[in-house]
Structure formats: C-alpha cells, structure tokens
Amino acid sequence: MTAAGAVLEISQLLVGYAGAPVCGAITARADAGEILGVVGFNGAGKSTAARTIAGKQQMLDGEVRLHGLPVNEDAIPFRREVAALFDEDAFFPSLSLREHLQLVARGHSVPDPDAAVDAELDFFGLQDRAGAVPDSISSGQRRRLLLASAFIRPSSLLILDEPEQRLDPVMRERVGLRIRKYADDGGTVLLVTHDPALLLATAGRCLLIDDEVREIDPARAAAEIAGK
Numbered sequence: 290m291t292a293a294g295a296v297l298e299i300s301q302l303l304v305g306y307a308g309a310p311v312c313g314a315i316t317a318r319a320d321a322g323e324i325l326g327v328v329g330f331n332g333a334g335k336s337t338a339a340r341t342i343a344g345k346q347q348m349l350d351g352e353v354r355l356h357g358l359p360v361n362e363d364a365i366p367f368r369r370e371v372a373a374l375f376d377e378d379a380f381f382p383s384l385s386l387r388e389h390l391q392l393v394a395r396g397h398s399v400p401d402p403d404a405a406v407d408a409e410l411d412f413f414g415l416q417d418r419a420g421a422v423p424d425s426i427s428s429g430q431r432r433r434l435l436l437a438s439a440f441i442r443p444s445s446l447l448i449l450d451e452p453e454q455r456l457d458p459v460m461r462e463r464v465g466l467r468i469r470k471y472a473d474d475g476g477t478v479l480l481v482t483h484d485p486a487l488l489l490a491t492a493g494r495c496l497l498i499d500d501e502v503r504e505i506d507p508a509r510a511a512a513e514i515a516g517k
C-alpha cells in the first residue's frame with residue numbers, strides 16, 4: 290500500500306552485477322517536494338543504485354515504486370515521469386546544442402518549446418554556443434547541456450548522479466538553486482553527490498550507501514564528505 294504523498298518508495302532493494310550486491314539493501318522513500326541526498330565512498334554503489342532506481346539496470350531483489358507503480362523503463366508513463374542525469378555523454382554528433390534541447394522539449398510536449406530552449410540556454414550559459422555541435426564544446430559545457438536536457442522536460446522524479454561533475458563553482462551553485470526550485474515546485478529529487486556544499490544547499494534527508502545502508506543527517510554527511 291502506497292503511503293499518501295510518497296512519490297518514490299524503495300523497499301529492501303538490492304543492486305549489483307552478476308547476481309552479487311555491491312552494497313546493503315536500500316529502503317527509503319521520498320515524497321513530493323523532497324530532495325533525498327545519496328552519499329558514500331568511491332565504489333560504494335551509489336551510481337548502481339541510482340541506475341537501478343531509474344530502471345536502467347535490473348534489480349537483484351526488492352522493490353522500487355514510483356507513484357505506486359513498479360519501475361519499468363520500457364513503459365512510456367514511467368519514462369514521462371523520470372528525468373535523469375548519469376555520468377554518460379550521449380549526444381547526436383551532428384545536432385547542435387539548440388537542436389538537442391529542441392528535440393527533448395518537443396519529444397516531451399513542452400509548451401512553447403523555442404522559448405523553453407532559449408531559457409535553458411540562458412540559464413546554463415550556453416547561448417553563445419547554441420549552434421555548435423557537442424564535439425566542439427568543452428566537457429563542462431557538454432555537462433551543462435545534459436543538465437539543461439534534464440531540466441527542460443517535465444518530470445516528477447529527477448535522478449541526478451553527481452551533477453557537480455566538471456562544473457565550475459558558479460555553475461555548481463546555480464545548479465543547487467535549480468534543484469531546490471524543482472523541489473519547491475513539487476518535484477522529488479534523488480541526488481547522488483560528493484559535493485558537501487551542494488548536499489547542504491539542497492538535501493532535506495540523506496542516505497549513506499555502504500555495506501549497510503542507513504539514513505544520515507545531511508549536515509553530518511556534508512561534514513564527513515568535507516573530511517571534518
């Protein structure tokens with residue numbers, strides 16, 4: 290039975306490869322407007338968990354429900370609800386930045402897609418490179434394009450795997466504010482991060498991924514990440 294307001298419910302989830310779990314079982318829930326941070330050392334299993342929750346990888350055991358329904362990346366209604374950013378660059382080599390964003394916006398029936406594309410190009414500081422193709426921009430700019438692609442489309446769950454990667458400090462802070470706004474507008478966020486400032490600025494709750502997975506106060510997690 291889904292508790293009222295629960296967008297994401299994870300129950301005794303085991304994630305891993307070739308039948309072997311990479312971390313302890315994960316049980317957590319996140320409601321509308323909540324940002325759930327996910328932290329842990331390199332190789333702890335954070336990306337594996339995030340990919341599994343996003344339906345990109347088969348779970349070993351347990352259950353993940355989004356709006357009460359099981360995760361199924363093949364189902365259009367599931368894909369419509371979930372926007373995700375992972376550590377992978379997937380671009381169409383011959384499409385410009387503007388064309389990439391237009392494709393995502395139109396594919397998700399964003400109203401007034403041209404205005405939405407301009408707004409994201411402005412927000413992510415990509416307007417002067419809008420006509421360039423992905424190969425001819427910097428790695429940080431490609432990361433900005435992926436973030437813009439995640440934010441331009443409607444969704445109710447946003448899964449971000451280390452969104453801070455390759456971003457300069459100013460853009461990291463802007464992305465933190467954007468994540469907050471997404472949640473303030475009613476979205477739910479799963480945020481994997483190694484950035485203590487980003488975690489502090491956003492997460493209301495936090496999961497520590499390890500051999501045993503437990504909830505940890507975000508301020509405490511941020512201090513631990515910062516080595517304090």
Ligand SMILES: Nc1ncnc2c1ncn2[C@@H]1O[C@H](COP(=O)(O)OP(=O)(O)OP(=O)(O)O)[C@@H](O)[C@H]1O
Pocket residue numbers: 306311329330331332333334335336337338
């Ligand atoms: N495709 C794969 N096949 C087999 N094992 C993998 C695969 N990808 C990752 N692993 C292993 O699974 C474990 C968890 O990796 P994962 O990428 O989930 O960690 P992480 O917590 O996200 O790490 P980081 O902080 O370095 O990004 C690691 O031991 C890793 O070597």
